[in-house]
Amino acid sequence: VALHILAQNASCSDPRRVSANTSTIDLVQLLEWKFKEELLNIRIHGNPLTSYYQLSLDVLALCQVNGHFSPAIASTLLSPGQKKYYFDTKFSVDTAAVSVLAQICLLTTGQSLPPKVHQKIRQNVQWLVDKILAEKNSSGVIGNIYSTGLAMQALSVSSSYLEPGAWSCLKTLQRVLDEIPRGTFNNPMAASQILPSLEGNSYLNVSRLNCSMDSGKENHLPLPTPRPTSSTSRPPSISVTYTVADGVNNTFNDSISVTVPQGSVFFKVMEEAQNKDPNKFSFTYTWYSWGPYITSVRGLKADNKKRTYWQLLSNGISLSKGAGDYVVSQGERLEVRFSIY
Known part of the structure; x- marks a missing residue:
């Protein structure tokens, strides 16, 4: 708001x-x-x-x-x-x-x-x-x-x-x-x-x-001319390891190998893992100003009252980008970890 x-x-x-x-x-x-x-x-x-x-x-x-x-x-x-x-x-x-x-x-x-x-x-x-x-x-x-x-x-x-x-x-x-x-x-x-x-x-x-400077004026911005898109070949696939872990209560720690198109973001890996094994890798999210925000994994919900959240990591290092922005690489070890801030 x-x-x-x-x-x-x-x-x-x-x-x-x-x-x-x-x-x-x-x-x-x-x-x-x-x-x-x-x-x-x-x-x-x-x-x-x-x-x-x-x-x-x-x-x-x-x-x-x-x-x-x-x-x-x-x-x-x-x-x-x-x-x-x-x-x-x-x-x-x-x-x-x-x-x-x-x-x-x-x-x-x-x-x-x-x-x-x-x-x-x-x-x-x-x-x-x-x-x-x-x-x-x-x-x-x-x-x-x-x-x-x-x-x-x-x-x-x-x-x-x-x-x-x-x-x-x-x-x-x-x-x-x-x-x-x-x-x-x-x-x-x-x-x-x-x-x-x-x-x-x-x-x-x-x-x-000074909004009064624009009062009574109409701004007609030129619309961009659509450009024809050329067909491109499918990007090559890459494989990553994806882990979901409860770092607070230690109730689960599961990994899976996931194959996605090169150039995919973290969120795509999560979706593919969920499709392969929804019992272990299901998750929910909400959209906010930076993109998708992970609210729960495997039914375990983040809770501001308890200062818990789902942390995104790559090769053990916390990410500064969100799930919708971070582009993954071949052989990367990705993790979503339940943590306390």
Whole structure:
């Protein structure tokens, strides 16, 4: 919902009046309700229904559209914490970056904040910025290449929290530009996180768009001319080993050899394994902004309340790409492992 609100704002549409079939939806009111549900779940279970990444997005979106929420509660919610900003033992640059954007929004909207809340937010941002900077490497990447776009946005809007020379924006930008021809950001969500920084902007600029400049204008973009597709031969097949394992309760650990066309993604391997042996390799998934997200394997469901999820690995190493984006290779050892974050 938060991303939909940002998208509506970016397209100069009112997120409080979104047409859906024959009715109108108030996305802001819906997000306010969902945010309250998240806070209630934290009070009862100690964890959000979704994640602190999503909560940071919620605060950012509500801040941009002047939604009803408490900045004081938000400042406490987004304060430093192991469970908030670490995924397993690894610091989540994505979560930290969105949290910085959300809290900078709170500081710059012109809303009068109590001195203690203002100070708390500044302390939060400083801690997060320091942690983000600690994740940059010599090539300019911050965290991994996919978290770099959000990190660039966060650091660009929090420059007053950086020591001189602490970060070379040009170096990071050049690394991003080098990756574009390689198809690294072909996923629409990955592209959406990189594009603002390429224009010297961030998600905070969404609320500053001058929509009146486009008022009364009609934009007629030329439609691309369809090109005939030439027939191509079938790609060669490759074989991989696919494993499903319960890494929390140790109730199962099964492997299977799977053959798929060269160029296939992880998700295709999962489908083929399920077709060959549904008793051992069945799975369910849901679609989200990055593509298919695995919700259960063999009936064992991921549960945010218990901080469990299905981790994707290749040759024992956790993947930074999702099941719908990671292209597998000949002889690779792929695994979906039930884990705790």
